Each structure stands twice: as structure tokens, then as C-alpha cells.
Amino acid sequence: MRPVAIAAAGKTPFGAFPGRDLRSLVVEAGEKCLKNGHVSPSQVEAFYLGNFAGPSFVGQNHLAPFVSTALGIRDVPSTRFEAACASSGSAFFHAFSAVASGLYDCVLVAGVEKMTSQPTARVTEILAGAGDCSGEIKAGSTFPSLFAMIARRHMYQFGTTLEHLAAVAVKNHANGVLNPDAHMRKVITMEQALTARPVAEPLHLYDCSLISDGAAAVLLMPAERARDFTNKPVRILGVAQASDFVALDHKQDITTFPAVRRAAQKAYEMAGVGPKDIQFAELHDCFTIAEIVALEDLGFVERGAGGPFEASGATARTGEKPINASGGLKSKGHPVGATGVAQLCDLVAQIRCEAGDMQLKRNSLGLAQNLGGSGATCVVTILGNA
Amino acid sequence: MIGTIYTETVVYLAPEAFAADVPYQVAIVTLQDGTRVTGRVLGERVTIDDRVEQVELRDGIPYFRRVA
Numbered sequence: 202m203r204p205v206a207i208a209a210a211g212k213t214p215f216g217a218f219p220g221r222d223l224r225s226l227v228v229e230a231g232e233k234c235l236k237n238g239h240v241s242p243s244q245v246e247a248f249y250l251g252n253f254a255g256p257s258f259v260g261q262n263h264l265a266p267f268v269s270t271a272l273g274i275r276d277v278p279s280t281r282f283e284a285a286c287a288s289s290g291s292a293f294f295h296a297f298s299a300v301a302s303g304l305y306d307c308v309l310v311a312g313v314e315k316m317t318s319q320p321t322a323r324v325t326e327i328l329a330g331a332g333d334c335s336g337e338i339k340a341g342s343t344f345p346s347l348f349a350m351i352a353r354r355h356m357y358q359f360g361t362t363l364e365h366l367a368a369v370a371v372k373n374h375a376n377g378v379l380n381p382d383a384h385m386r387k388v389i390t391m392e393q394a395l396t397a398r399p400v401a402e403p404l405h406l407y408d409c410s411l412i413s414d415g416a417a418a419v420l421l422m423p424a425e426r427a428r429d430f431t432n433k434p435v436r437i438l439g440v441a442q443a444s445d446f447v448a449l450d451h452k453q454d455i456t457t458f459p460a461v462r463r464a465a466q467k468a469y470e471m472a473g474v475g476p477k478d479i480q481f482a483e484l485h486d487c488f489t490i491a492e493i494v495a496l497e498d499l500g501f502v503e504r505g506a507g508g509p510f511e512a513s514g515a516t517a518r519t520g521e522k523p524i525n526a527s528g529g530l531k532s533k534g535h536p537v538g539a540t541g542v543a544q545l546c547d548l549v550a551q552i553r554c555e556a557g558d559m560q561l562k563r564n565s566l567g568l569a570q571n572l573g574g575s576g577a578t579c580v581v582t583i584l585g586n587a
Numbered sequence: 588m589i590g591t592i593y594t595e596t597v598v599y600l601a602p603e604a605f606a607a608d609v610p611y612q613v614a615i616v617t618l619q620d621g622t623r624v625t626g627r628v629l630g631e632r633v634t635i636d637d638r639v640e641q642v643e644l645r646d647g648i649p650y651f652r653r654v655a
Contacts, residue, residue: 321600322600322601322602322603322606323602323603325600325601325602326602326603326604329602335647336624336625336647336648337625339646339647339648340613340625340626340627340648340649341598341601341605341608341611341613341627342598342613342625343598343600343601343602345598345600346596346598346613349596350594350595350596350613350614350615351594353594353595353596353635354593354594354635357594357635398599399597399599400599400600401596401597401598401599401600402596402597402599403596404596448625449615449625450615450623450624450625451623455593455594455615
């Protein structure tokens with residue numbers, strides 16, 4: 202395997218954009234990325250698209266060539282990857298593998314979701330398709346309810362509290378205020394979080410991420426070649442994808458995600474670093490409990506210690522381990538197919554010192570964790586200075 | 588069939604197919620043979636470790652009720 206770098210990144214703001222269609226979102230993110238890398242569409246040798254449910258949300262299949270041709274990328278392989286909320290993380294992992302193996306020298310990876318054209322009940326139904334539709338979903342489970350059951354069990358086994366969950370929401374909303382591209386730039390208080398209406402007990406409105414439109418893109422090249430296009434290449438030091446059961450009731454212990462543990466272990470080994478070395482991270486906070494479990498599965502804290510760690514302020518911008526300085530899925534927004542690559546764009550901006558008001562001081566080694574469904578897919582990526 | 592509540596939630600926001608049932612309780616139940624299933628809870632709300640018995644099977648989905 203040869204070293205691979207991210208040569209360029211670009212994304213749209215996240216939000217509800219009634220006048221924008223799916224294709225225009227990818228085109229905006231892709232064009233920003235190519236421009237950032239001083240690369241023309243004809244130089245792109247393959248296009249990898251992460252998208253969860255375009256066919257359900259907007260009625261369009263065959264999405265990868267549908268959008269790549271609009272970007273001016275012709276003739277070359279153009280493929281869509283679907284792994285629920287880890288769709289673009291998975292697209293990125295496979296694009297990395299192709300560049301690392303020597304197959305391609307210039308690959309564009311994008312992620313997109315256009316969700317807000319559907320009413321919330323229909324969005325809930327489409328998202329439920331990432332669960333086991335022959336069992337848990339047929340019984341009336343929704344995605345918030347699957348994570349609610351994880352939260353209940355985590356509370357029972359480790360004493361995690363509603364205040365611990367709310368601390369994640371309050372922190373990520375505070376971070377999102379500093380992000381000009383965030384969907385919901387709004388400070389919330391602990392009391393607001395705790396008294397919001399229930400979605401699936403014990404999760405309330407502010408425990409849940411947002412329904413958003415948006416797209417993100419990164420350009421991959423062999424590390425040596427990337428230097429010809431940018432003076433700020435960002436090295437992909439480690440990346441791994443792992444899988445587990447789709448159905449929550451098939452898992453031995455729902456308070457931990459084995460796919461996260463396996464992907465993290467492989468990514469740490471590849472990068473030659475450990476959890477203590479990671480300076481900052483973008484974690485998949487689709488629900489507040491998911492960020493707490495991720496802290497534990499990534500080895501940032503011991504099992505069961507995620508809640509108190511959040512409440513201590515350690516994960517704040519000024520804390521020892523800043524988590525989701527972008528605002529996370531909670532405040533930045535969660536256009537599901539775009540999220541994995543968007544997390545990488547956020548890491549790239551930090552490492553390049555281009556994160557504006559979000560800029561962190563310790564910014565040379567960052568980790569992104571992208572989770573699909575209730576843990577059936579996970580992609581962990583470690584980026585650093587080239 | 589008798590089982591124990593492994594985890595549970597009460598759903599307030601549901602897809603259209605289940606909208607008429609809101610709020611309803613969903614639980615993962617550990618059955619006596621150790622296997623787990625996801626089902627609905629009828630009647631009295633349950634919490635983790637409560638004992639339940641299956642009272643119905645509708646469209647392959649078990650419905651449970653609390654037992655003393």
C-alpha cells in the first residue's frame with residue numbers, strides 16, 4: 202500500500218433548502234472541492250458517491266453517474282455506496298483502498314442526502330429502513346427508539362443520567378454556533394434539553410440530530426502527487442471499516458458497538474497511534490447517547506465513563522479532548538449520506554488551520570467516526586499533517 | 588412464552604403505519620432460552636428486569652404483558 206492524502210475538500214452548508222435538488226448539492230460540493238485542489242473534472246479517474254436513500258427521498262436511482270456527469274466527470278467508473286448513515290464513510294474507505302493499491306491517482310469521493318422534501322413521519326419511515334425490517338421495525342421501532350433502548354440499557358448498567366445525555370446536546374449546540382455552515386446555530390440550556398418533548402423515552406427532542414439537506418466531497422491522491430496540487434495535503438494515516446448485525450436484538454450487549462471497536466483498532470494500528478494520541482475528533486452523534494458510547498468504544502474513556510466525561514467539560518472546545526467542534530450531527534446537521542465525508546472535511550479544515558471561529562489549538566491529529574444504523578457499519582478514519 | 592425485559596422505550600414519534608398507536612412501548616425481551624426478540628408491550632408499562640409473557644403474535648411480532 203502506498204501513502205494516500207486528501208488533496209482538497211469542499212462542502213455545502215447544511216440545512217433545509219426547499220429550492221435545492223440532490224444533484225445541485227453534490228455539484229456545489231464537488232466543484233468547491235475540485236477548485237480547492239486545482240483539478241479539472243477530466244483529471245478525475247473514478248467517482249465514489251455515498252448516499253443512503255436517494256431513491257426513497259427524491260425518487261432517483263442510478264445516482265452516481267446522475268451526479269458525476271453533471272460535475273463534468275465522464276467515462277470513468279462512477280459508483281454509489283449505501284451503508285445507512287455510514288454511506289459516505291464507506292465510499293471513502295473503498296476509494297482510499299483503490300488509491301492506496303495503485304489503481305487510481307485521482308479520485309473524487311462525495312456524499313449527499315436531500316431529506317427535507319419529505320414530511321417528518323415519512324423521513325422516520327425511510328430512516329427505519331436502516332434497521333431490520335423483518336423484526337424490530339415491524340414491531341414499531343424507529344431510529345430514535347433503537348438508540349433510546351441503548352440509552353436505557355446504558356443508564357441501567359453504568360448509571361448514565363439524563364443530565365449526561367443533555368450535556369452532549371448543550372456542548373454540541375454551543376460549538377455549532379461558531380460554524381457558519383451549521384443547520385441549527387442556536388445555544389440551548391441544560392433545562393431546555395431536559396424539558397423538551399419526548400421523541401422516544403428517554404430521548405427528547407434535543408437528544409436527536411437534525412433532518413438536513415447537504416453534500417460534501419474530498420479528493421484523494423497518492424501522498425507524493427498531492428504535493429503537486431496543494432501545499433497543505435492532509436495524510437490519511439489510518440482508515441478501517443467494520444460490520445455487525447443490523448438488528449439490535451441480535452447483539453449480545455447493546456451498550457457497546459463491536460464494529461466501532463474493530464474499526465478503531467485497525468485504524469489505530471494502521472496509523473501507529475492510540476486513543477490518547479488523538480487530539481480532537483468528530484464523532485457520530487446521531488443521538489446524544491451515541492457520542493457517549495463512541496467515547497468508550499474508541500478507547501477515549503473506560504466503559505461506562507462516557508457520561509461523566511461529557512459532564513466534566515472534557516469534550517468541550519477548551520477541554521482535554523474536544524469532540525465535535527463543528528457542532529456535530531446534533532447542530533451542524535445530519536444529511537445522512539453526506540455525514541461521513543463532511544466529518545472528514547471538518548478534520549481537514551482543523552488540520553489546515555482553516556476552521557475560522559471553530560479552530561482548535563491542538564489540531565495536528567484528528568479522528569472521525571461514522572456509524573451506520575444502530576452499529577451495523579462503522580468507519581473510523583485518522584487524519585494528520587502530511 | 589415468558590421472558591425478561593432487557594431494554595425498553597416509549598415511542599412518541601412514529602411512521603404513519605403506527606401513528607394511531609402513539610405513545611406505545613417497544614421492548615427487547617430475553618426469552619427463557621436466552622434468545623432475544625423485539626416486541627410490543629400491552630397494558631401496564633414495564634422497565635428493565637420486569638417479567639413479561641407473550642400474549643399475542645400479530646404478523647410475526649410478539650406482544651407482551653407484565654406478569655407479577
